[in-house]
Amino acid sequence: MPNNNNNQVADPRALVFTGIAVTTAAYFLFTLHDAAVKWLVASFAVWQILFVRSLTILAGCLAFGGRGLIRKTIRSPVVKPMFLRSFLLAAAWFCFYTAARELQLAELTTIYFAAPIIVTVLAIVVLGEQVSLVGWIAVLTGFAGVFIACDPANLGLSWPVALVLFAAFAWALAIVLLRKIALHEQSLVQMTLNNSFFLVITIIPLALVWRRPDLGDLLMLIGVGVIGGGAQFLLIEGMKRAPASVLAPFEYTALVWAFALGYLIWSDVPRSGVVYGATLIIAAGLMVIVGERLRRYPAKV
Numbered sequence: 001m002p003n004n005n006n007n008q009v010a011d012p013r014a015l016v017f018t019g020i021a022v023t024t025a026a027y028f029l030f031t032l033h034d035a036a037v038k039w040l041v042a043s044f045a046v047w048q049i050l051f052v053r054s055l056t057i058l059a060g061c062l063a064f065g066g067r068g069l070i071r072k073t074i075r076s077p078v079v080k081p082m083f084l085r086s087f088l089l090a091a092a093w094f095c096f097y098t099a100a101r102e103l104q105l106a107e108l109t110t111i112y113f114a115a116p117i118i119v120t121v122l123a124i125v126v127l128g129e130q131v132s133l134v135g136w137i138a139v140l141t142g143f144a145g146v147f148i149a150c151d152p153a154n155l156g157l158s159w160p161v162a163l164v165l166f167a168a169f170a171w172a173l174a175i176v177l178l179r180k181i182a183l184h185e186q187s188l189v190q191m192t193l194n195n196s197f198f199l200v201i202t203i204i205p206l207a208l209v210w211r212r213p214d215l216g217d218l219l220m221l222i223g224v225g226v227i228g229g230g231a232q233f234l235l236i237e238g239m240k241r242a243p244a245s246v247l248a249p250f251e252y253t254a255l256v257w258a259f260a261l262g263y264l265i266w267s268d269v270p271r272s273g274v275v276y277g278a279t280l281i282i283a284a285g286l287m288v289i290v291g292e293r294l295r296r297y298p299a300k301v
Contacts, residue, residue, distance in 0.1 A: 019242030026234035031257040033227045045209035054198035056225025061192045073192045086197035092170035099160040111164040113146040118172035142252040142284035149277025187236040252281040
């Protein structure tokens, strides 16, 4: 009698929920990462932070992957798209953290969280994904929650605002491109390519802005790389398991983490608007989960 367990394809619904859980964990790590970078950017140039971060992640990839990883990376068929994605991410990095010197965190977060809506639109245009009505409602509900929580009514047009808008678009395009790449290459290979390109991109400006860090700053810079590497790995793994349009609303959970960390570290007490906004953000995620439970997938074979 044949062993049916070996012939079964993984449950698509289980894969989607795993992708949601992994991606949510990734955005938690990204929140920790952003808090550390925002602290460092007051003393160090964005290019220097990105260089040390990428060098740390690359060292970690090589430590886990060994020589075999180098051979796989050189022969990878996704070198060109990863090169394009690296430029998009580097541009988003530079714009976002440059604007962080001029705008408040609430303003940055409000503008930047236009990205999940852009991801959903691009997922339809570029990837041909089908987005349900529930999915659209979830994305718009999440954005409404961010809007209420951050109260952007007094924001005006300025270069910092334009920089964050461009960062949101570049990040969204990079996420959609990641979904297109993620199914065709191992996570460590993608991370090795991505951070190798970052080193190349940052090496020229680094020579102009380098500042020697003390031991504490060096540990913080390396810590940013460790946290960022973990976040990158989880995000890539999540993208392999669920459509980008399904995962998009869960980027809003980063705002919830940000407010929670703010209270735990700096004793910041959220305004009532923040509580209402966070409620909407959580509701957006629950909508997606319910929508996935009701969605019909092909039967297992």
